[in-house]
Amino acid sequence: MIKKHTRSTVLFVLMLSIVFMAFSVPASAETVEENTEAIINLQAALTYVWLLLAGALVFLMHAGFSLVEVGLTRSKNTANILMKNFMTICLGVVVYWVVGWGIMYGTDAAGLIGIDQFFLIGADNAVWNNWFFQMVFAATGATIVSGAMAERTNFKAYLVYCIMMVALIYPVYGHWVWSGADLALLSGADSPLVKIMGAGFHDFAGSGVVHSIGGYSALAGVLILGSRIGKFKNGKAVAIPGHNLTFAFLGTLLLAFGWIGFNGGSTLDGSDPYMNLVIVNTFLAAASGAIAIMIATWIKTGKPDPSLTANGLLGGLVAITASCGSVENWAAIVIGIIAGIVVYAGVMFNENVLKVDDPVGAIAVHGYSGSWGLLSVGVFSVGIGNGILADAAYTAEAPGLIYGGINQFLIQTVGVIASILWAFVISFIIFKIIDVTIGLRVSEEEEIQGLDLAEHGIRAYPEFSMSK
Amino acid sequence: MIKKHTRSTVLFVLMLSIVFMAFSVPASAETVEENTEAIINLQAALTYVWLLLAGALVFLMHAGFSLVEVGLTRSKNTANILMKNFMTICLGVVVYWVVGWGIMYGTDAAGLIGIDQFFLIGADNAVWNNWFFQMVFAATGATIVSGAMAERTNFKAYLVYCIMMVALIYPVYGHWVWSGADLALLSGADSPLVKIMGAGFHDFAGSGVVHSIGGYSALAGVLILGSRIGKFKNGKAVAIPGHNLTFAFLGTLLLAFGWIGFNGGSTLDGSDPYMNLVIVNTFLAAASGAIAIMIATWIKTGKPDPSLTANGLLGGLVAITASCGSVENWAAIVIGIIAGIVVYAGVMFNENVLKVDDPVGAIAVHGYSGSWGLLSVGVFSVGIGNGILADAAYTAEAPGLIYGGINQFLIQTVGVIASILWAFVISFIIFKIIDVTIGLRVSEEEEIQGLDLAEHGIRAYPEFSMSK
Amino acid sequence: MIKKHTRSTVLFVLMLSIVFMAFSVPASAETVEENTEAIINLQAALTYVWLLLAGALVFLMHAGFSLVEVGLTRSKNTANILMKNFMTICLGVVVYWVVGWGIMYGTDAAGLIGIDQFFLIGADNAVWNNWFFQMVFAATGATIVSGAMAERTNFKAYLVYCIMMVALIYPVYGHWVWSGADLALLSGADSPLVKIMGAGFHDFAGSGVVHSIGGYSALAGVLILGSRIGKFKNGKAVAIPGHNLTFAFLGTLLLAFGWIGFNGGSTLDGSDPYMNLVIVNTFLAAASGAIAIMIATWIKTGKPDPSLTANGLLGGLVAITASCGSVENWAAIVIGIIAGIVVYAGVMFNENVLKVDDPVGAIAVHGYSGSWGLLSVGVFSVGIGNGILADAAYTAEAPGLIYGGINQFLIQTVGVIASILWAFVISFIIFKIIDVTIGLRVSEEEEIQGLDLAEHGIRAYPEFSMSK
Amino acid sequence: MRKIEAIIRTTKLQDVKDALELAGYESLTVSDVKGRGKQKGIVQQWRGREYCVDLLPKTKIEIVVPEYNVEEIIDLIRKSAETGSIGDGKIFVYAVETAVRIRTGERDGDAI
């Protein structure tokens, strides 16, 4: 008969084991084999705990994204933005369970796509553990898009796109990079591309898989959608200040907090000591990105700009996400500084040259800086088995340009191009279809009134007097 | 002589062990017994780490509750709500240390109540670990009540009630369900009730113990208290919009974040692989609850309602809390969808039929959806030792209705009734006594002025112009 | 050849090990030595996970500090405060990597200062792990100062001071207390001071190293800076209400959340069971501090004061930070109550007697309450190897006054004096130099206009109508 | 035409609006003001220190009507806004020279 443990039975057993410890008497004479088994179980358990908690931190990034977006936009669209971000994670959970995971990690077909494990059929605790950690990543791509398209997108249209993102756009590219299939387009040992380039594509925690894909999808969306009314006057960009900087900064700090799970957890192994290198590099790059952009705006406009500085931190985080397990500390700082500059230049380029309207800077932060992050692996990677990575199990294969290697840089470039092409083209098509069928943009009247009233019949701050 | 380790001695030892690892030389020749002991210690340590961190997440739920309540009510009562939630956890810590834990987990008397371990006398690290995790749960019940009774309750009266909740109401029901005593009313193997029903009551992480108890206590409180001035006009409910949706959504996301600790930690064992099933089910139900209610409001009113959608997520979380370790993934989705509908119907029922005023929907979210969660165990439980639960140590004993079992459903029904009766009756009595002695409700003048000025002589946002 | 593991290879290995578990077949016949090595690795891994997550919580305290400061000050300075706190952690990361860590933990020179390991040269994962955890502490001191000097300090001047704090002020005192060097001024076994006093200075997680240092540095800064325009009228303090209590409370709760990492992680060992005692004492003191000050304000002014109550919780946390691993539960409560009173009296003392203007109460909360915390070790310490600390490896050496010991109290007093002298004098000098060179304070015009417009050309809430 | 400007308790806005609507006066403009009259302000506290907020939130209602409606409206407002305690507010009446409806360009009597 199977014994049922109540909450306190477990508790009691725990206390007992403590008592045993105190008396230094092992519970019973165990054999070497039993010990070995216990150790393996403990290793798995530590990984479970690590990935669940790391996943929890990543989940909280959805609060971070919500706050950054809300803070950097106008209060008349706040409820709508909150709902979009909220439904992104809600739909993300269900859609990634139904189909996303299967396409990403199901049995490989031709190195392009997974074809089983839908509905997590046959899952056990190890799969659930991984699914949870991967799931919280999956919805992030759509959230990035939501930020760039804020303040003018039809709610229903966004929900449909969001489903497509989690079901298809994200997992397909993810399959190419992370599925581990022998043929996986960008990373599989038997992939023709990998063979030609001489190294597998390395994207540690998703500068490309998560951020670039989100960023370039956003670019496609924003191009079809057009800019907010009043954003460009006689072809010149006009400032449309966001309504709450405190939310924007709190959101940014929550994102940095979540990134500890995002990058740290991507070791996928609670016993991998390289999680420490990963986290240190992550913070060095993040800080450098913020400092770089603060100084840049200070020089250019005479005043250090708060919201761009916050964007700079995110840019640093996005860039180091691919390379954090493969580079030296000083390189992380360089990567972060360049990321800060990429973000600043990217925001200006988008507004002044491309004339696209991205209220929160998502395309620059996630798209451009994500691509830079992927390339940075090819530049600064120490290469597995060298120097600080002597014992590393999971890092970029080959050394980067500065160590005289070229292969890693080549495959990284290919991966960058693939991410841009895939994300932009597929998203462009999907957005076009949505535009024709549902209508991607709200009416002019609704946009002026604000999406909160138009889409949800509500105001986010009904008691506060607004002067805009 | 005992050697004192300074901060860096420990650090140094750690570094050494790394060095040893690098050279693959074990620290010293250990015996099998010493290894076994070390493994047991590590298992305990992993549990400690897991429960402390899970407890930390649950603690943060108090910030979540504060924000949800603040966001869904008017700004003139914000400081008061913040103080109530803040003192709930502060008093909760002390009261649960003095008496709550003892009543819940002290030596059992007649299956009804614990009678020792007050002031945590004799505690060791294992007890402290568990106490901390249980303590952060304890104050939650009172917080739920605080939400339903917001905007009109006397501060002192609430504090007194809060103490009673943590000292008595919560731990007594908790003792029946989680104490592990052989006679424990609802769950003990020797309890007459359990023997008659043929299965022990199963409430994994507290759909009943925490949420229902809070919800039905709130119902009692709200009935005695009456509705806010202006809530009902000619018997019809009037909308009183909350003042800050961003806070309400941030709070909801913090609650979901905390729930990873709430449900995940309730394995009470860092090595229990079923924490993964628990978390996956938790998120599937949460997302389904939110999606269900969004669609429902969309259909009913033509627009997807933000604050009810956020409530739907919480409803899904509350419901799955009892059953997350006992059901299949698909069942979690069904449980979540039904929870969403229960919340929506419950909110409407409270306002239209019962005519009670619950500004934040706490009674529907925690009371009704909590009861549904308890029942869902009896419907969907796989039953220990079956299918996905083949190795599970801690789950519902018997299979649910859909697997042809009836016993689990019966005892769940009994547990639901017990939770309603106990929470409602004892809270009704306590609130009545408080009303007669201290006065449960503020004066009309104070309510109109707002509790912030009346109770604390303060305004939460003194610089912002308010138009209400 | 070294095998590269892709994301899913790791995943696959994990799944395999689960399968093995299910069949109870160990991966291979391991030897006792291999098991021992695996156990040591696991212990290190658990510590890594614990410290990274604890460090993550501490990192989030920077969001907490930001929100508390923002909430308790006027909205015209919000963007500036957000930027200051944000740059504090960004600069903190880089500066502590370049020089701070080396001064604190590098090879000791004369017990006063570390002199190598700059730029983390030669770091491995064990060092990175510790560096990360120590780094998130390092920036905290500066953040404390930023709070006390809010609403009138020149941004550039603050940044320079912040660098000095993380590079020098904090790590030097930290070296004296935590470096573990034999000669370390306050704690080393061979330090003349320690020999004379008969016990080493004990500051578990930094009541002194972090909080006092921050608090007395703030005092020096505030004295040079002067009070905000309008703070004193005819020598009497005038209330200048903060603009957002919700932010202040959310910040306080985030700080308490982070403190679980701050104190818990300071075991520096994932297998140290005393982390449980530490956390329980932490929460008992925090809650007691809040309750004490709430009651005190209630008695004195007739109404329980929200922002002081929130300060009381922080005061309790600061005080118990030194002693949480060395005292009984009841003592933690006493320490917390006294801390609450110290904070209240300290705030009044600063305004009424010293006539200094500290908008957020940082000097009282971190300085005075920090000193009390250091002394409390000398009063309530159980002493290593006694009672509840029978097995403790890391706690105050000698018993406190109430157990008849005097040595611990003596050295604690010395440590308190040292912290006041060091922080006050060095900060006074640095602030003076900054004042003369850069100018510490903004112009009167800029202060009246608000630092957001003056320093950043921005308003934090441009859409909201402000009535002040 | 006259503009009737009433400064009332914020909590009385609903009642006044209802009373005016019932009497057929639907058009009005409302704004948030702060003021001080006989009512001297209220004591608040911040961090244990009391201070007096001497400008209390009030609501200003403006209604432009033909001259002959003035007394009726004063009456309606007084009745619906009065509590009898200090702080009930004041009503001021001004002459309006011209009124124009933006949408149509109608003037004066037709415009209000």
Added chain:
Amino acid sequence: MRKIEAIIRTTKLQDVKDALELAGYESLTVSDVKGRGKQKGIVQQWRGREYCVDLLPKTKIEIVVPEYNVEEIIDLIRKSAETGSIGDGKIFVYAVETAVRIRTGERDGDAI
């Protein structure tokens, strides 16, 4: 001198301001009001329950000018603020007895 008080749609402020500036009328005072005229309010919802917000946000513009500019300004405002739908707002004109520039003490014509 006259004070021209226009209550317009909040979204039309920029246009009106631009039109006035172009015509040389730069000085003005703007405030947030809420109001109701022929436009009866809009339906919002809260937690699945509809309710009518009958006071809609509007913007009030005040400009003090010499008498002879009044008609021109009324015209400018009408043209720039009109959408043709209900809710466009109203313009009221009042007599101003004195105007003083605080900085210099200049009066009337010189002050505005």
Added chain:
Amino acid sequence: MRKIEAIIRTTKLQDVKDALELAGYESLTVSDVKGRGKQKGIVQQWRGREYCVDLLPKTKIEIVVPEYNVEEIIDLIRKSAETGSIGDGKIFVYAVETAVRIRTGERDGDAI
């Protein structure tokens, strides 16, 4: 009776209020407005891009007094609100036909 309407710097409210109180004029109504006169606005920046906010926050004070107090009050306000820089604001005076105290129904002289 006259209504004196002064548009002043927000930072000068306290001084003006104090000056008026000292001279025995306690009653007043205050509101937040934004405006533009000779003072052309200030440059702000957002995400590295400058833009001009041409409506600056100002405070409007309204005081209704008997005719013979007007000049004294103008004087008081000027003295207490002046900084000498552009942006100090303006004072306008209007005729008030009737004043009513809501609480008591007192009229005119007794009401203000």
